[in-house]
Amino acid sequence: MTSQIKKIKFGEPLDRIAIIMMLLLSVLIALLLVFGGDSKAAKVRDFSWQEKQIGAEDTGFILTFNRPMNHASVEKNLRIDPPLPGKFSWAGRRMAYTLIEPIPYGTTYSIQLQGATDKFHEETTQTASSETPIKKQGGLIQPFTGFFRSRDRAFAYIGIKGEEQGRLMLVNLTTEPKPIALTPKDLVVMDFKPYPKGNKILFSATDRSNFSNFGTSLEQELYTVTTGIHPRSPGEEIPKPEPVGRIDKILDSKEYQNLKFDLSADGKIIVVQRVNRRNPTGDNNPWILVEGEKPRRLENQQGGDFLIRPDNKSMVISQKQGLAIVPLKAEADPVEFLPKFAQVLSLAPDNSAAAYVKYNTDYTRSLFVLTNQGEEQEIVRIPGSILSVQFDPRTLKNQRVMRIYCLLTERLKTEEYKEQPFIAAIDLIKEKGNLIGTIKPLLILPNQIDTQMSLSPDGLVLIFDQSVTATNSTKADTPRTKGGEAIATSRLWLLPLIDIPADGSQAKLQPEELPFAGFHPRWLP
8 A cells, every 4th residue: 555645835825924924023022122121111201391481370380101100209209499389180191280379480490300100110919819919010210300491580661761761661680681672762652561471562652743742642552562582381382583672553543542551361452442533522432452353442331440351351441330340242241330349450360359449438448359259358448549459479379368469558647638658468368258458568658659569470579660750841751640740750679579577567678779760660471
């Protein structure tokens, strides 16, 4: 019997493809084991403030990791230099660090994280068949270092001497503490409001040739001017550099006189009180200028002082019967009416509170604070004046104490009527739904009630002016106070807000005089 041996063929196409694929996968696995072991190590994948410039509106940063982390180890080993107090919160592989107070301006910061571990590092589990715990091994995080800085500490003011007279000046205390003229000599600046990024300023001005012999002008027009400051804010594209002092006209004065104006917190809305030259008594409504739209009249809202609310949707405007909260959209109805109050002085940046003034029948004035929780409280009642109020951004998140800085006057007991201005801090303590105010005098000022002050966006420094009026001024374009008096000279002062006593005793703060003259100072955001 002849046996036949069958030959088995191993060269079929599918077999060859399968063998090649298995070899390639084996090689890839080997390469990953040899060279890719570190890819599993925990590391920071993204830092939201890396190389950014942080402002007061930036409340916190986010660290994103490549794998789940041991929360406690990250919080323990995170270092910020200089320190920034804050709170941690987690969402999966993302850690948020929320600041308790606004970031101090003019400072460079570093953030370091090393020694933290991932979620499975030395974590033990219990098996069903054995009481012996099984230890899962994770790893230490790759050391991480990031850098960011806060915005420059800068402010603007109106010049008073020589070639600076009537011009808008900029001082950057962080980079170059020397005034820079933003506007030309032929324009006299009347008022201004910085845009939220500090990259430009909205201002009203008139040509020097339009001034009357009494130093007044009704020909002021609205302009914007660039500052040369370009903050790299988180979540935004790198801004395109702009030159210093580029001016664009926003609104002319051919048919209407432009009076008071305000700029919304987001910089997209301008409200201007305008008076029709042909019909001044019947047509003096506020006008709304929205970015990208034609100017429009706000109907049925004649005259009155006003402030745009931080929500960018409404404003507070004074009327004959009190104050009204009016929407900026034409089709909406008034939100609220406040008949008790005559003036709005300040709105908290986070829209949590507002400061109002009430005129009393005994010729005193009361300062009220209203919160967005419906709390209404009389804080101060004085026989003098309440000139300015600003909310301390460092205390807005505090659940129990809120601080405001006030420019007040005290009526002096003399034969001639005089008022003594002073700066004070008022701590508002929340107790059982009420706000109890404790006044802390900070600084007594010379007898000049036209002083203007501005609180820095980080709440650490006040800047104020000290004007001296001239009895005989022959120049028509000489800058003047709100009362129409010519300003001969004006000094600028910085008041650091540190070491304020916890009780109501006099604070021993030392103001610092700046080496240049000007008035109406205002910090850039």
